[in-house]
Structure formats: C-alpha cells, structure tokens
Amino acid sequence: MTYPSLTLQLPPWIHEVIHEVGGDIQRSFVTDEERMGLAVALSARSVEEGGGPFGACVFDDSGHLVAPGVNLVVPAGTSIAHAEMVALALAQQVLGSFDLGADGVARQLVTSTEPCAQCFGAVPWSGVRRVVCGATTEDAEAIGFDEGPKPERWIDELQRRGIEVRLGVLRAEANAVLQDYATRGGPIYNAQTG
C-alpha cells in the first residue's frame, strides 16, 4: 500500500484579507493590536467561508508578517491543522527552518484565541519567543470548544522556557467572531468523542 501525503495549503482568500489590512505592501504591524487585528480578520473571514473561527499569524520582531494561518481541520481533513499549527508550519516553510529562532530573530505567534493543548505543546518546539492571544480559553469553551488538557499553569510553563505570553489583546473583537460562529450554528468539530 502506498500511503497518502498531507498537504496544508492556505485558501486563496487569505491574500484578500491581508490586502484589506494593507499587509501586502510590506507594511509593518507595529503594535500587538495591529497584529491581532489581522489574526481576528482571518478568523472572521474563515467563518464567512464556512471554516472554523480561528486565525493566527507569525510575525518577526519588526512586525513583518512571516506567515498567516487559519483552521484547516475540515478542508485538509486532519485534526492537527489548527490555525496556530498552520501558521507555525508555514512560517517554518517560508524561512526554510524548523526553528523560527534559528537565525536569532525573535518571532512571535499571534492567535485569535488562546491555544488548545495541542497548539500550546507545539509552541516550545517552534522557536517563537512570544505568544499573543485574543479571545480566552473561557470564551472558546463558552461556545462549546474544548481546549483540551493544558497544564493548569500553561503560561508559567511557556514563560519559564523563555517564551513571553500576553493575553486578551482585542479580546472583544476576537470573541465576537466566536459568538458569530456559534450563532450561525458552526460545528464544534474538534471535540470529537470518537
């Protein structure tokens, strides 16, 4: 038997979202709020397109967008394709390295919702030095998403590995996307009971 490969590919509308925020003209996303604005815009467009309500981006320390990510669980047919995983993996493809800090540049992951257990566990191996979150774990769980078995002190766990964490950036805007998704009756696909 020959085994299939897995390809994670961003949908074509990604570029429209980036264009709408001016991100395709080499602009820098200087503040956390500007960076989160793009992650939230990606999550909102994903919902409009029938996808999951999550967006994430990797930026370098000068605010240049390295790679965006959206939840591809349904289109790619795999539970590993959460927005953060996609952003991290594609940023690594852009840079040609499995370590986003290998060249000494401090990159960061900006995600529209606090990471679930899987994406939390992916952060230390990715090489990012900072994680910025919008909607909270409670916001995600309030609409039925399961964030999974994260360590209770997950922020401390990252910080003691030298990875800074900032929470609640544009939380209201990020949570509004989750609420919109719930209102539309979007499936809570990543809490499968098998």
Add this chain to the structure above:
Amino acid sequence: MTYPSLTLQLPPWIHEVIHEVGGDIQRSFVTDEERMGLAVALSARSVEEGGGPFGACVFDDSGHLVAPGVNLVVPAGTSIAHAEMVALALAQQVLGSFDLGADGVARQLVTSTEPCAQCFGAVPWSGVRRVVCGATTEDAEAIGFDEGPKPERWIDELQRRGIEVRLGVLRAEANAVLQDYATRGGPIYNAQTG
C-alpha cells in the same frame, strides 16, 4: 506574497520496513507487542537513514495498519512533524476523515516513545481511543530530548477522556534505539532555544 504549502510525505523506505515485518500482506498485528515491533522498527530505520529516533503507527481494533509515521522534522522542515503527528495525520488522510473514530471503529496510536507535550495534546482531537507507548519520557530525557510541558497527570487526562493508555511495551527495544541514536551523536533537534 504567495505563501508556501507544507507537505508531509513518508520516505520511500517506509515500505521496506513494513515489508520486513510482513505488514504488506494484509497481516494483522494482533498483540501490542507486534504493533510496537513495527513502531520500533520504523524508529530504528529512521536513525539509520539519518532521521530522528521515533516511529509511530495507527492501527484499527483488528490490528490492521492504517498508517505509519516517522519523525519528519528535518526533511519536512517543520517542528510539528513528530512521528505521532505524522501517523495521525496520514491515518486521517487514508480514512478521509479528521476524526479517526467517526465510523465507530476504535483505533489506536502506537508510539515508540511516550508522546511529548505537542503529540499528547494532539491525541484527544485525533479520535483514537487508545495510546500504546514503548520507551518512557525518562528514556527520552536521558539522551537529552525534552518532552515539553505535559500535565503531570497526562495519563489520567487521556483516560478521563475515554482514551486508554498502556506504557512500556517493548520498552527495552525502543530505548535501545534512543541509545543508538545518542551513541551516533544524533542532534537533539526539538529542544531549540530559539
């Protein structure tokens, strides 16, 4: 800018390893030890081929191999491509579903070493109902690998989600591969400090 895609593809020698254990003739891997034998054989071949010392497989409840996985961090250029992630994602491609339990079949992940924080976090979303491990977290850490910030009671966390865990199957054989890797001076690539 157009963003690259990520493709996870098994190396061609995967089929040789499966052939060597007779797994290409529709055999069933009935016992945990037979299943682990394949995962360990994959980890050993990976080391011989210059890769990381980890192998994993997804089996269905009758012992049919759904998909194998090896660590592809270096060849695929991404930190998300641990052996367990590859096996889960490719099994989902084989079955055409992001949920390995969607059809009611109880599938399981058999991994040559206990999962790190990332792969642990991936398990609840994958749809597997059982995880079987060979070498221990301590074995991996003894040669310098960092298993990351897993919850202290990670086994309980899986079990209370209905996912059975069995540890230490062919531990000596699995650990021998880790030791061989260390003796050869293999890089401890997933503990990058960025």
